[in-house]
Amino acid sequence: MEARTIVGLLADPVRLKVVAALALGAGTIEQVAEVAGLSLQEVALAARRLARGGLVGRDGHRLTLHEDRFGSAARAAAAREPAPEPLSADPAEDAVLQAFVRDGRLTGIPAQQGKRRVVLAHLVHVFDAGVRYPEREVNALLAAWHPDVAALRRYLVDEGLLSRDGAGVYWRSGGYVHGVDD
Structure with missing residues (x-):
């Protein structure tokens, strides 16, 4: 059974309720109707469709x-999914980035300093070298990555990847610069 077939079957709210009731232990049409708050007719029709599927x-x-x-469909879908594009040429760095970056956003800020440094060194590339950014622009750029912009800003400064003056202006002061160190 394919994952998309399962998703299609569960896209209907009545069928989803029937599956939920069965997962919670209901075993007869009457029990499913009671647990799911559905009529016997709704359960019978949904059960017929779910059985055909x-x-x-x-x-x-x-x-x-x-x-x-469910598990076998998920495993089959995962096996067909192409490997993600590497985010770093270094396999160790790429492993860290793959764990914390999904669809161009951070899933979280690593607690371990070494992993956090890898993520921050990747993130600092949103700032152009030689450009000064007001704090609100820094916040907007960082918000595209993660909602806790204050923590990211602080970590970037603490790691020496961004510098800040007293007027709240930031500039890139560290990290690899594409085209310069190539």
């Missing part, structure tokens, strides 16, 4: 959720 087994009024199909 291979997600539910039916034996008269008895229903069985084929829970194993």
